[in-house]
Amino acid sequence: MKYSVLVVATFFLFSCVQNSQKAETDPIQNVDKHSKAEVQFDKEKVDFGVIPQDTLVTALYQIKNTGSDTLKITDIQPDCSCTSFYVSKFKIAPNDTALVQLNINTFHKHGNIEQYTVLVTNTKKKFYSLKNTAIVN
Structure with missing residues (x-):
């Protein structure tokens, strides 16, 4: 049981790290919706x-x-x-x-x-x- 919890926690941790890295490099995610550039x-x-x-x-x-x-x-x-x-x-x-x-x-x-x-x-x-x-x- 403890092993299963450890595996799930590790999976969750790595999926969060991968998602945060993607958000930093994805140009569409970094667009400022309030920008006044034209x-x-x-x-x-x-x-x-x-x-x-x-x-x-x-x-x-x-x-x-x-x-x-x-x-x-x-x-x-x-x-x-x-x-x-x-x-x-x-x-x-x-x-x-x-x-x-x-x-x-x-x-x-x-x-x-x-x-x-x-x-x-x-x-x-x-x-x-x-x-x-x-x-x-």
């Missing part, structure tokens, strides 16, 4: 038109914090492994700007493509989608 993009879509296959194209997006709190980009999630990204800064002061660069590799792509990249922020909306389109020949 996002303004110079654009939310780039159309590359007709481009050759097996090339690398780059889309640049400027982000401005129009709110009164520091804007934090907590995660960036491209929908394809063919897309890499660079962010000039992940914390943007009020009235300041940052640059998001999305690099899309058209290797083995053909026809109409649509690539989406989601930015997770500490704003009330939380999720913003950037879209890139092209026709690959």
Whole structure:
């Protein structure tokens, strides 16, 4: 009986430790619901038109914090492994700007493509989608 209680207590202890570690690293859990940061993009879509296959194209997006709190980009999630990204800064002061660069590799792509990249922020909306389109020949 004592052994059973010890096993259950140990299991409970480790499950609590794992849950607290997940909450610290989960970007969605860390979003401030009362944040006064606000996002303004110079654009939310780039159309590359007709481009050759097996090339690398780059889309640049400027982000401005129009709110009164520091804007934090907590995660960036491209929908394809063919897309890499660079962010000039992940914390943007009020009235300041940052640059998001999305690099899309058209290797083995053909026809109409649509690539989406989601930015997770500490704003009330939380999720913003950037879209890139092209026709690959």
